[in-house]
Amino acid sequence: MSDYQIKGFAAYKSTYQKSVKEPEAFWDEIASENFVWQKKWDTVLDWDFSKPEVKWFEGAQLNITENCIDRHLETRGDKTAILFEPNDPSEATQHITYNELSERVNRFANVLKSNGITKGDRVCIYLPMIPELAVSVLACARIGAIHSVVFAGFSSTALSTRINDSDCKMVITSDGSYRGEKTIDLKGIVDEALQECSVVETVLVAKRINSDIQMKEGRDKWLQLELGAASAFCKPEMMDAEDPLFILYTSGSTGMPKGMVHTTAGYMVYTAYTFSNVFQYQENDVYWCTADIGWITGHSYIVYGPLANGATTVIFEGTPSYPDCGRFWAIVEKHKVNQFYTAPTAIRALAKESLDNLEGYDLSSLKVLGTVGEPINEEAWHWYDENIGKKKCPIVDTWWQTETGGILISPIPNCTETKPTYATLPLPGTQPALFDENGVELEGNNLEGSLCIKYPWPSMARTIWGNHNRYRETYFSAFPGTYFTGDGALRDGDGFYRITGRVDDVIIVSGHNLGTAPIEDAINEHPLVAESAIVGFPHDIKGSALYGYVTLKEKALSRNPDDLRLEINQMIADLIGLIAKLDKIQFTNGLPKTRSGKIMRRILRKIACGEVDNLGDISTLLNPEVVEDIKENVI
Numbered sequence: 001m002s003d004y005q006i007k008g009f010a011a012y013k014s015t016y017q018k019s020v021k022e023p024e025a026f027w028d029e030i031a032s033e034n035f036v037w038q039k040k041w042d043t044v045l046d047w048d049f050s051k052p053e054v055k056w057f058e059g060a061q062l063n064i065t066e067n068c069i070d071r072h073l074e075t076r077g078d079k080t081a082i083l084f085e086p087n088d089p090s091e092a093t094q095h096i097t098y099n100e101l102s103e104r105v106n107r108f109a110n111v112l113k114s115n116g117i118t119k120g121d122r123v124c125i126y127l128p129m130i131p132e133l134a135v136s137v138l139a140c141a142r143i144g145a146i147h148s149v150v151f152a153g154f155s156s157t158a159l160s161t162r163i164n165d166s167d168c169k170m171v172i173t174s175d176g177s178y179r180g181e182k183t184i185d186l187k188g189i190v191d192e193a194l195q196e197c198s199v200v201e202t203v204l205v206a207k208r209i210n211s212d213i214q215m216k217e218g219r220d221k222w223l224q225l226e227l228g229a230a231s232a233f234c235k236p237e238m239m240d241a242e243d244p245l246f247i248l249y250t251s252g253s254t255g256m257p258k259g260m261v262h263t264t265a266g267y268m269v270y271t272a273y274t275f276s277n278v279f280q281y282q283e284n285d286v287y288w289c290t291a292d293i294g295w296i297t298g299h300s301y302i303v304y305g306p307l308a309n310g311a312t313t314v315i316f317e318g319t320p321s322y323p324d325c326g327r328f329w330a331i332v333e334k335h336k337v338n339q340f341y342t343a344p345t346a347i348r349a350l351a352k353e354s355l356d357n358l359e360g361y362d363l364s365s366l367k368v369l370g371t372v373g374e375p376i377n378e379e380a381w382h383w384y385d386e387n388i389g390k391k392k393c394p395i396v397d398t399w400w401q402t403e404t405g406g407i408l409i410s411p412i413p414n415c416t417e418t419k420p421t422y423a424t425l426p427l428p429g430t431q432p433a434l435f436d437e438n439g440v441e442l443e444g445n446n447l448e449g450s451l452c453i454k455y456p457w458p459s460m461a462r463t464i465w466g467n468h469n470r471y472r473e474t475y476f477s478a479f480p481g482t483y484f485t486g487d488g489a490l491r492d493g494d495g496f497y498r499i500t501g502r503v504d505d506v507i508i509v510s511g512h513n514l515g516t517a518p519i520e521d522a523i524n525e526h527p528l529v530a531e532s533a534i535v536g537f538p539h540d541i542k543g544s545a546l547y548g549y550v551t552l553k554e555k556a557l558s559r560n561p562d563d564l565r566l567e568i569n570q571m572i573a574d575l576i577g578l579i580a581k582l583d584k585i586q587f588t589n590g591l592p593k594t595r596s597g598k599i600m601r602r603i604l605r606k607i608a609c610g611e612v613d614n615l616g617d618i619s620t621l622l623n624p625e626v627v628e629d630i631k632e633n634v635i
């Protein structure tokens, strides 16, 4: 099954060259030889970035769950597909074999059907990291329903916005979730969200914490009861290659989150191919990605990519610090994890703790380490390499995005070199390019510019749900004819890429992509706030943290500033989620603006980063005097 796994640098070079010279022949061969299709495609690729329109494997029919489950049953039926590690280390691990996964997905698919869900319907999934999350995703795919997983850390308002944007008919949730020592009332959050959602007909509730919750008559149903009544086989729905598989929301630089739409065949082929290559997965390996399935990392590299390869994938419910900061390493030892994939923010948090947390754990099973979500700094890279990989595990610094569906730039272990802080080389099928601010492509090496991708790859998002114009504007207008990533990058003398960070109003906090606009909108909801601006500043653990400049209305003068700070953060927690809370809030008399009224975030960013002597020319501002005041009162 690992026919498409690259071995050695020479193979990487020739594979890459073929993928650029003959992309259609390249993907045609990979797709033909490594997947099951009900019907083969008529054309490999049809594309036009000016519309933009991209179609891979048109004419083909398939079901992704046949590829992720059914085809493995004959040879891997008793192999563990999902290894579930609960929040509480004293609760038993679950080994879910491919046979069991098949039965659970089929039953769940029948439950969806008996509750009126059919092909093309949208189903919102708001669950903790328990096996039902992966099972419900696959059950949707089995019947052709479009899943929209919302990370269970989002607030009720964020949830209702996402449910309404794509008109979900059903929500799948649980009675609650465990997080370290805490429990969270997920069902209560769903109930609150649904006061704003008229399209939802059914809520399926999985029992996890056995809390006493309210069930709304006629709307809410216990999942376990429904499953018990469902039959154990559900015929897979045959999908067209370009039928949507899922929607996943990501924040942008304006208010509404963007519902990125991923389609079936290209996404499957690309995530499977890259999983096998980037992690060099071997048949009996145990692979663990610590992300939440609520993010694209979990969709592509906990669920679809690993299962399409017949892999054993770990689902971990808990946190890295519970019951102590050795938990990750306890799990690596317990399950003899071979590939471990996490975020730089987690590495930095653990690196701050004592090395005693590693004491006594046998990490010798590890072969490959991965990072994702934000640039990894040199110090964290070396800590990971020395203390976790013992200098013998290649680190794959994987660069990609919700929009790209799969990893585009990354080392391939034992094939290409690693270099600290560099995502290094493009994977086969990826044609990166750097552009300057005049829209001119930068040729040659030792250059820095805006990172774009010049040619389609199979797992790229096809549109934004309900807003194709916004898709074109956001990704295909800055540099016409190419896909603009929103990231800056430099290319060194060897052609290795280093991602330097966002060039737009998106800030990456602990690996979470946060748009400034939605947070500012949330702050401005506070009755005493006149206006606000958010910027990022460097933070030891989170990478970047949020700094808010807030101008208050006059009636706020009598209020205690610290109380106001708490209220503003509560507002953000309610409207978005805890991940978007501000680390620092400075009250200002005004915000620096251009003559056309645009807030100059560049100046605010410099002040927040302590670069007050280096603000550039501020004389063209509408109100240069506020800058002095802001500088003096910086936190």
Ligand code: WT7
Pocket (backbone or CB within 6 Å): 250, 295, 296, 297, 371, 372, 373, 374, 375, 376, 397, 398, 399, 400, 401, 402, 403, 423, 485, 486, 487, 499, 501, 502, 508, 511, 512, 513
């Ligand atoms: C943004 C995408 C891809 C899944 C997780 C995040 C940043 C991602 C890296 C990396 C430097 C990275 C980029 C990108 N990013 N991986 N290895 N090195 N930056 O998905 O929430 O869509 O965020 O995360 O800025 O554009 P996302």
